[in-house]
Amino acid sequence: MSARTVLHDADITRALTRIAHEILESNRGGENLVLLGIPTRGVALAQRLGRLIAEIAQTSVPVGSLDVTLFRDDLAKHPTRSPHPTDIPADGIDDRTVVLVDDVLFSGRSIRAALDALQSIGRPAAVRLAILVDRGHRELPIRPDFVGKNIPSSRQERVNVRLREYDGAEEVTIEA
Template sequence: MSARTVLQEADITRALTRIAHEILESNRGADGLVLLGIPTRGVTLADRLGAIVSGIAQTEIPVGSLDITLFRDDLSRHPTRAPKRTEIPEDGIDGRTVVLVDDVLFSGRSIRAALDAIQSVGRPSVVRLAILVDRGHRELPIRPDFVGKNIPSARTERVNVRLRELDGADEVTIES
């Protein structure tokens, strides 16, 4: 398999900074904002985005995680991984603007599962979606609100996101 690098560390940082500004603009500030990362890499990206948004807005933005394992519609076809912890910020999500954060948007099935999972923990006023990489090939009518980079890819290719906190380096590659 050959892999080509499509985003490097500086590209990822630039994309997250742009997304942070777009989130604040869309929300008209930081009031009522909560970021929830989808494990595994979405949680790391949400933490990074939270730090950037907090720095820009000069106020602490609550960040948590939302495990979707038990809400997936493909549990019978794929081996399941152990569920991660769902960590909702102390003030909850009811009536708040929740931004779901994930690394790659492909079929949309993970996001559909996340929307179901959110209903089990609260009722936000608005749910938005921030994605580092949108690779297309949607199977469900799901569209991100904030995108780091659109990377057209073939269905047979694999998009790999590596983050320094988990993988020792920041990069996005495509394997054919």
């Protein structure tokens, strides 16, 4: 398989900085905001966004993780998924704006599962979606509010996000 790099480490940093500014602008600051990363790489991205928002707005934003494994509708096809911990910040999500954070948006099924998982935890005032890479091919009517990069791809291609925290490298590639 041949792979081509579409985002390098500096591109990822720029995209996340822009997303942090957009989240703050949309929310009119960092109050009543919670960032929840979807494992695995969404958690690292949410933590980075939390640090960026703290630097920009001089206020800390709670960051957690939301495992969607048991809420997925494709467990029969992929039964080997191992659940990750869900870590909801101490103040909870009720009446707060929750920003779900993930690395790649493809069919929309992970986000649908995340919405179901959120509903089982509490009732946010609003839910927003921040994605590093939107590759299209939606199967559900789900649209991100904040996007790092739109990358047109075919269904046969694979988009790989590598982050320092997990992979020791920082890039987004497409494998044909």
